[in-house]
Amino acid sequence: MSSASKPDYPPLALLSDDRLVALHSAIRDWQLTHGSLIKIGNWDDEDNIRARPIGTSIFPTLFPRSRFEEARQLQKDYNELYAAVAEDDTWLAEVLRDMLVSDPFAKALWSVHLKAKEAGYIQPLTMGIFRSDYMLHQQPVSAIDPSPGLAIKQVEFNTMSCAGGTHASIVNTMHHHLTATGLYTTPPTPPNPIHPSALPTTSTISNLVFALATAHAAYGPPKTALATATAILMPVQPFNINICDERPLEYGLWARAPPIPCHRVDFPTDFLARTTRAETGELLFYPPHSTQPVEVSVAYMRAGYDAGEHDEEGMEARVRIETSRAIKCPSVLGQLAGFKKVQQALAGAGVLERFLLSGNKGRVERIRGTFAPMYPLDETEVGLWARGQARRIETAGRYVLKPSLEGGGHNVYRGDIPEFLERAPEAEWRNWVLMEMIEPPKLRNVLLSAVGVHEGGVVSELGIFGTCIWKKRKGGGAEIVENKQAGWSFKTKADSVDEMSVVKGYGCFDTPCLVEDLL
Structure with a gap:
């Protein structure tokens, strides 16, 4: 395909006003009927539920197929890298040394780790649900490389409460549906790149559910006579606005055969009220509808990523989780591994080689090539x-x-x-x-969000999900038990906006329209 900045994409000039109105209407109806929503409003009004559609693009956004495949292929290596980082508290302490003195959030998390380490970690398995976010970077012309190209550069690596998998899946399915209905169909000249083979699919919801189910199975049967069943526990933020992203994972676990119980609990107050730690370390949860506790197999954190959540109660809750037998997703060290100071330190000479012990030079250089x-x-x-x-x-x-x-x-x-x-x-x-x-190429699209309709220049961000279960080695390091690439998310914002967060209204969920070339 020729330059993506040409006016033939998105194909606005070839679509009638009636067609654009139909697209807008079809998108809003899809979002309403498929839960592509953000919860808002007054939680005290039990007779009404207020929500708004999450931001989305009208058309898929162009993205080079080769860079999309490169990002997907890198994820298992990134999973292995961050699992190893999360098991090296000596290195983390050195990298975060300044923050452990002056940053209250880092100090709080490190304090949880030290208390758990002093008590003795009793669960050798840890789980990671990760997401590596990339943007396209237009390489400048140089004497060494006179032909500018597009590279993927990592914006950040997320290890904590990685959101967006459900929203991404719903919007991706919507774009496939709109393609099938013919609403994107345009005259054959110039060619329209929107066709089913150009739109990848993502199975992020089922992949994350499968990963949680795998960790649940790895935990095994109850370890204490105080409980007769095990369950996954999902600590969440009170007054949660992003339930449409979280709930489908919970539903997917219950829908398995046999069902895997998954309970939500507000963090930290309700968590402390409804959980206890048995003398032998099992984390017991008392569901509201039962006097019989369940033994927590996996603590899947969808809370605890804000500094304000780590007051005295928050610290007590995190220590209870960390010192328990439950598999943590993530552990507090896994959360610290996602700090930007770690991302910056990994680019240092010889650092990747420290953690990717089984890796060859080629994969180390491929990872290093994504660093900005x-x-x-x-x-x-x-x-x-x-x-x-x-x-x-x-x-x-x-x-x-x-x-x-x-x-x-x-x-x-x-x-x-x-x-x-x-x-x-x-x-x-x-x-x-x-x-x-990062200097992205010039692209265009039409976006629908809480702030209205944007038609013009856009910037996209590709997120690749990964799931990983590892066992701490006795001599240090991480022994990988399960390692998978688990789907993707794709977000787009107006090029005049700096932030990308969709939940906060800056960006929109999208689907990449894969093409061979953008330049």
């Missing part, structure tokens, strides 16, 4: 250089400043960085990472 340049803001030589780049308005425009927080909306971009650092205490600068901006 990242710098600390500490007192090292490179940190002082990065501080200079970040504080000068004439150079700050090339960067984004990132904290180690989840959920979107926390980054500081380009020209806002110098003023932000001027206001922030210098002792806290070391908690941030300075990353060079």
Whole structure:
């Protein structure tokens, strides 16, 4: 395909106003009938439920097939890498050294780890549901490489409460449905790239359910006579707005043959009220409808990723989970492994080789090739250089400043960085990472979101899900038990918007329309 910025994609000029109205209507009806929604409103009004459609694209967005396949093929290696990182608390302590002094969130999580380590970890198995997010980067022309190409560069690696799998699956199925109905059909000249073979499918919901079921099976039968059954427990945030992404995983577990019980519990207050830890370490949960406890096989965290959740109650809840026999998804060390400081440190010389012991040089270089340049803001030589780049308005425009927080909306971009650092205490600068901006190609689409309709330039982000179960080796490191690539999500935002979080309204779920070439 020729340049994606040409006006023939998306094919607005070839679609009548009536067709566009029909597309808009069909999308909204699909979202309403398939639960592609964000819950909003007053939780005290039990007679009404208020929700809004989640942001979505009208058309799939162009994406190079080769880069899509590259991202998918890398995921199992990334799973292995982060499993190994999560089992190396000595290395994590060194990488997070500054944050463990000055960042309350890192201090809280590390304190949970130290208390659990002192008590003695009793569950050798750990589970990871991961998501590696990439953007396309347009390589500049150079004397070495005179032909600019598109590479995938990692935005971040998520190890905690990886959301979006359900929403991505629903929107992907919707785009396939709209293709089948002929609503995207246009005259044959110029060619329209939207056809079934160009739209990949994702089975993220079933893959995540299968992974949780596998961990549940690995736990085995109850270990204490206090319970006669096991169950997966999903700690969630109170007043949860993203239930449409979480609930289908729960439903999928109950729908298996035989059913796998999965219970939700608000974190941390209800969790503390409804759980106990047996003397032999089993985590027992008392469902609201029963006086008989179930033994928790897997604690699947969909809460605990905000600093504010780790008050005295939150810390007590996390320690109870970490010191229990339940398989953690993630463990507190797995959560710390997802910090941006870790992402930056992994790019250091020889670091990947430390963790990918069984890897060959080729796969190490493939992973390293996805790294965007990242710098600390500490007192090292490179940190002082990065501080200079970040504080000068004439150079700050090339960067984004990132904290180690989840959920979107926390980054500081380009020209806002110098003023932000001027206001922030210098002792806290070391908690941030300075990353060079990724330069995506120029693409266009039409987006529907809570802020209205956007028609124009867009930027997309490809997320690859991975699931992994590993066993801690006695001598250190991670022995992989299960390792799978588990589907994908695809999100698109207006190119004038910096953040991508769909739940917070910045971006839209989408489907890649795979083409051979964008340039």
